Amino acid sequence: MTARLALADTGEAADLSAFLLRLLRFDRAAAVRLQAVGPGDGDGVLAVFGRLPLGGSGVLAIRTVRLGGLDEPVDLTVSAGQLLDGVDAEAGTVVLPAPVTGPAWAGLLPPRTGWRPVGAPPAAEVYPELMAGVQEFRERSEAVPAHHQSRAALDALADEIWSRPVTVLPELPLRALHAAYVIGFLKPGAPLTVHRAGGWLRLSAPAGSVAVRTVAAPGAGLGLSPVR
Numbered sequence: 001m002t003a004r005l006a007l008a009d010t011g012e013a014a015d016l017s018a019f020l021l022r023l024l025r026f027d028r029a030a031a032v033r034l035q036a037v038g039p040g041d042g043d044g045v046l047a048v049f050g051r052l053p054l055g056g057s058g059v060l061a062i063r064t065v066r067l068g069g070l071d072e073p074v075d076l077t078v079s080a081g082q083l084l085d086g087v088d089a090e091a092g093t094v095v096l097p098a099p100v101t102g103p104a105w106a107g108l109l110p111p112r113t114g115w116r117p118v119g120a121p122p123a124a125e126v127y128p129e130l131m132a133g134v135q136e137f138r139e140r141s142e143a144v145p146a147h148h149q150s151r152a153a154l155d156a157l158a159d160e161i162w163s164r165p166v167t168v169l170p171e172l173p174l175r176a177l178h179a180a181y182v183i184g185f186l187k188p189g190a191p192l193t194v195h196r197a198g199g200w201l202r203l204s205a206p207a208g209s210v211a212v213r214t215v216a217a218p219g220a221g222l223g224l225s226p227v228r
Contacts, residue, residue, distance in 0.1 A: 003096040008066035013089040019063040020084040022183050023050040033106040036074035044070030051105045052179045054162055058105055059179035060211045077102035110211040115195035119169045123190050126166055130177045133161050169194060176203040179210040
């Protein structure tokens with residue numbers, strides 16, 4: 001039986017579609033991990049986890065969607081493209097596609113609890129630093145001779161830039177800001193908070209969160225990421 005979730009309103013459907021579209025810009029075959037829970041009063045929240053390949057490491061982007069009702073918890077990995085096809089913006093619903101064999105990262109998600117505050121970097125201070133990194137990556141990657149522009153070379157360049165600590169909060173790697181920017185969460189003036197739980201750091205903005213591991217994680221990705 002096909003599962004259909006009712007979203008809280010049509011705005012939630014539009015936000016979910018925008019998030020999935022951005023994920024698919026990086027990987028047309030992207031998968032997402034879905035977890036839906038409810039407080040028991042008929043409503044609930046759907047958390048959608050997607051991986052952004054930025055350099056040799058990956059960053060998890062997390063978008064939560066308010067539900068208009070939830071009969072039972074949901075926990076599965078599906079195709080991002082098929083999930084996008086199942087979003088009905090007018091009806092405010094989403095059809096959950098058949099599960100797929102999940103990639104390695106889908107089995108290693110950030111914890112739900114145990115987060116402690118680390119800081120609240122002002123967007124006005126970190127945004128210029130982020131844009132400087134974007135510009136540096138663009139200029140240096142374009143300067144690499146065409147016959148040397150391999151995935152490994154671009155990954156190495158990306159890792160060099162995005163692994164740098166953020167000046168106002170050295171515990172946070174620039175990679176987290178970059179991920180939040182390309183997925184549409186980080187915007188000028190948006191309030192930001194950073195929390196830690198074990199080996200994870202989470203950067204949160206009103207539109208969503210990104211999580212990075214501060215210890216080695218499985219998987220690799222592309223160094224060259226689309227930036228508008």
